[in-house]
Amino acid sequence: MTPKHADLAEQFITDEPRTNWHDETLWFVREKRDKAVHGIPEWEDLREWGSQIKNHSLSNLSQYLKEFEEKATANGIQIHWAATGEEHNQIIHKIIQKNNIQRIVKSKSMLTEECHLNDYLEHRGIEVVDSDLGERIVQFRKEAPSHIVLPAIHLKKQDVSETFHEHLNTEKGNNDPQYLTEAARGHLRDKFVESELSITGVNFAIAETGGFVVCTNEGNADMGAHSAAVHIACMGFEKIIPKAEHLAVFLRLLARSATGQPITTFSSHFQKPRDGQEMHIVIVDNGRSTQLGREDFRNSLKCIRCAACFNTCPVYRRSGGHSYHTSTAGPIGSILNPNLDMKANSDLPFASTLCGSCTNVCPVKINIHEQLWKWRQEIVKNGYVDTTKKIGMNGMAVLFSYPAIYRLTGKIGRWVMRVVPFITNNQLNPWYKQREMPKPPKESFRDWYKKNGNSQKN
Amino acid sequence: MKVALFIPCYIDQFYPNVGIASLQLLEKLGCDVSFPLEQTCCGQPMANSGFASLSKGCDANFVKNFRGFDYIVAPSGSCVLHVKEHLHDDKNPLEAEKIRNSVYELTEFLTDILKVKNINARFPFKVGLHNSCHGQRMLNLSSMSERVLPAFSKPQDLLNMVQDIQLIKPKRNDECCGFGGTFCVFEEAVSVKMGKDRISEHQANDVDYITGVDSSCLMHLEGILNRQGNKIKTIHIAEILNSSL
Numbered sequence: 001m002t003p004k005h006a007d008l009a010e011q012f013i014t015d016e017p018r019t020n021w022h023d024e025t026l027w028f029v030r031e032k033r034d035k036a037v038h039g040i041p042e043w044e045d046l047r048e049w050g051s052q053i054k055n056h057s058l059s060n061l062s063q064y065l066k067e068f069e070e071k072a073t074a075n076g077i078q079i080h081w082a083a084t085g086e087e088h089n090q091i092i093h094k095i096i097q098k099n100n101i102q103r104i105v106k107s108k109s110m111l112t113e114e115c116h117l118n119d120y121l122e123h124r125g126i127e128v129v130d131s132d133l134g135e136r137i138v139q140f141r142k143e144a145p146s147h148i149v150l151p152a153i154h155l156k157k158q159d160v161s162e163t164f165h166e167h168l169n170t171e172k173g174n175n176d177p178q179y180l181t182e183a184a185r186g187h188l189r190d191k192f193v194e195s196e197l198s199i200t201g202v203n204f205a206i207a208e209t210g211g212f213v214v215c216t217n218e219g220n221a222d223m224g225a226h227s228a229a230v231h232i233a234c235m236g237f238e239k240i241i242p243k244a245e246h247l248a249v250f251l252r253l254l255a256r257s258a259t260g261q262p263i264t265t266f267s268s269h270f271q272k273p274r275d276g277q278e279m280h281i282v283i284v285d286n287g288r289s290t291q292l293g294r295e296d297f298r299n300s301l302k303c304i305r306c307a308a309c310f311n312t313c314p315v316y317r318r319s320g321g322h323s324y325h326t327s328t329a330g331p332i333g334s335i336l337n338p339n340l341d342m343k344a345n346s347d348l349p350f351a352s353t354l355c356g357s358c359t360n361v362c363p364v365k366i367n368i369h370e371q372l373w374k375w376r377q378e379i380v381k382n383g384y385v386d387t388t389k390k391i392g393m394n395g396m397a398v399l400f401s402y403p404a405i406y407r408l409t410g411k412i413g414r415w416v417m418r419v420v421p422f423i424t425n426n427q428l429n430p431w432y433k434q435r436e437m438p439k440p441p442k443e444s445f446r447d448w449y450k451k452n453g454n455s456q457k458n
Numbered sequence: 459m460k461v462a463l464f465i466p467c468y469i470d471q472f473y474p475n476v477g478i479a480s481l482q483l484l485e486k487l488g489c490d491v492s493f494p495l496e497q498t499c500c501g502q503p504m505a506n507s508g509f510a511s512l513s514k515g516c517d518a519n520f521v522k523n524f525r526g527f528d529y530i531v532a533p534s535g536s537c538v539l540h541v542k543e544h545l546h547d548d549k550n551p552l553e554a555e556k557i558r559n560s561v562y563e564l565t566e567f568l569t570d571i572l573k574v575k576n577i578n579a580r581f582p583f584k585v586g587l588h589n590s591c592h593g594q595r596m597l598n599l600s601s602m603s604e605r606v607l608p609a610f611s612k613p614q615d616l617l618n619m620v621q622d623i624q625l626i627k628p629k630r631n632d633e634c635c636g637f638g639g640t641f642c643v644f645e646e647a648v649s650v651k652m653g654k655d656r657i658s659e660h661q662a663n664d665v666d667y668i669t670g671v672d673s674s675c676l677m678h679l680e681g682i683l684n685r686q687g688n689k690i691k692t693i694h695i696a697e698i699l700n701s702s703l
Binding site: 005006009010013016019023027034037038040041043044312314315318319349350351352353354355356357359360361373376377378379380381385389390393394396397398399400401402403406410413414430431433434435436437438439440441443444445446447448449450453 | 467471472474478481498501503507508511514515519591595602604605607633634636637638641643644645646647651652653680685
């Protein structure tokens with residue numbers, strides 16, 4: 001059984017100084033985002049435009065995907081369609097086999113994480129080198145990325161130093177970021193030069209032109225794509241936007257929301273293969289059409305993967321990405337993942353206080369907290385809920401439907417808490433573990449009101 | 459103006475003083491206030507846990523109690539939000555709709571309906587204001603740091619009318635305290651960590667009290683403060699606005 005968010009989060013918090021550090025680091029990014037967006041008076045308009053363009057695209061998806069396929073094919077790009085993650089992996093595997101390729105670099109792509117591409121290829125004896133620095137670090141450690149923009153944000157420089165000492169033979173105990181980055185740079189340069197095939201993600205695919213845009217801060221997607229003979233770009237079908245001019249909205253929204261930068265350092269436009277190069281695009285469904293068909297949740301497909309909702313989420317900051325046990329963590333992951341596997345991810349919509357910060361930070365106005373609420377209803381309806389919780393909630397429903405029962409229970413409850421407090425004040429009560437119980441008064445407000453309320457008015 | 463006072467279940471049972479202060483405050487400001495005696499709960503604990511389907515009886519009871527008033531006012535943003543968004547009654551759909559449209563959180567009722575400009579209250583202490591999420595982000599009681607909009611705060615405007623009060627904002631002005639309804643027990647570790655972090659920011663400001671528009675957030679913070687043996691106290695905003703120390 002998949003471990004639950006609450007338990008994994010509890011483990012994470014055991015190391016409180018590290019939790020504080022994690023929280024503060026991500027809050028620093030959130031503050032950078034605030035500075036960047038509060039400098040733009042039209043920010044709320046931009047969000048609205050981004051949201052509308054995505055709404056429009058999702059409503060006319062088949063038309064735009066068809067247009068994209070036609071234009072891209074005419075440009076000399078080979079288009080592949082994958083219904084599932086497995087199919088996506090098979091398509092890539094075939095291209096690798098056909099070209100008899102040994103050396104592969106891959107830039108950041110949450111889709112390939114979602115499809116578990118690295119594992120799939122590794123089982124078939126093919127190694128893929130992740131070329132994003134953070135992803136390379138977690139790849140060395142055989143961990144999953146804990147954040148979709150900052151994959152190694154859960155690690156401190158000491159951790160990176162140890163990892164590089166083990167895998168890149170760097171000096172033990174040298175925690176200097178400059179030194180460590182240079183070591184990684186040298187290592188990755190070799191991989192780029194040797195690579196025969198490059199896999200990248202897609203941030204935006206433009207129907208009008210048949211081209212696509214990949215955004216990175218390290219330029220690693222470009223280094224891979226420009227040196228390899230074969231370039232495969234993987235995209236979920238929701239990455240489509242109608243026109244090139246719409247990029248003006250999204251490129252402004254993306255980097256500001258993600259890291260507080262005005263624009264990503266590299267926003268590379270790929271239009272067609274260069275002479276002698278093969279270029280492929282794998283367009284993936286993998287549950288997206290199901291989500292598109294769920295009216296309450298289709299909005300989640302507007303996501304541009306900026307991770308602003310991660311950085312703002314007070315739960316994510318204190319529980320770490322791995323506590324979400326899925327490729328996409330955080331608030332957005334909590335509304336995307338139940339679509340992929342409702343049972344295994346039934347805990348995720350509950351890993352939120354419904355504070356709503358995610359919804360308001362979202363650059364494309366996804367109503368994340370409302371969808372979390374709706375997933376909870378859906379999960380209970382489908383029976384993926386603990387029996388004890390179910391019994392408790394049924395009891396509560398009776399309690400609040402009958403005023404006399406509510407009052408009697410309240411009275412008894414307060415009496416118990418006053419007279420025999422150990423019944424509630426024990427370690428079996430999760431409230432009491434680290435919090436005192438409220439001090440129960442002798443009379444409820446209603447009791448007081450019956451005695452004093454009316455006389456006061458007269 | 460016929461106003462019904464809605465006192466959420468846990469305030470009724472654990473914090474009668476908040477109910478008393480709300481009632482007295484509204485009466486002082488000239489409202490004709492009734493407390494419907496058969497009220498229980500808004501149904502939020504079930505709905506936020508995924509069991510909205512079980513709240514029918516609770517909803518029907520709510521409608522039975524609160525029909526026929528001009529306004530319904532409660533000292534809790536979270537419960538008001540729940541009623542506004544989710545109250546339904548198949549037998550009385552129109553009454554339910556009317557209630558959804560006439561339910562107010564106490565401070566928004568004071569600023570938007572009563573348009574209070576003066577409050578005869580004195581509270582000579584250092585007070586940290588906790589922005590409760592549902593009130594702030596969903597009832598729009600105050601602006602939020604996520605959005606690029608002019609800054610405002612209804613609770614703060616009211617507190618500024620109180621004599622001798624010293625209001626101090628925490629560093630992260632609008633971060634959640636971690637209560638979150640049943641979240642506080644099912645995600646105990648994160649919930650408490652969030653509460654501890656909220657407290658330490660207020661502590662850095664050396665406040666005497668933490669106040670807010672939701673007793674639920676305050677109950678959670680109070681539980682941690684008391685366990686810590688911390689001298690900071692919690693107090694609902696209604697108690698400050700009704701105070702004449």
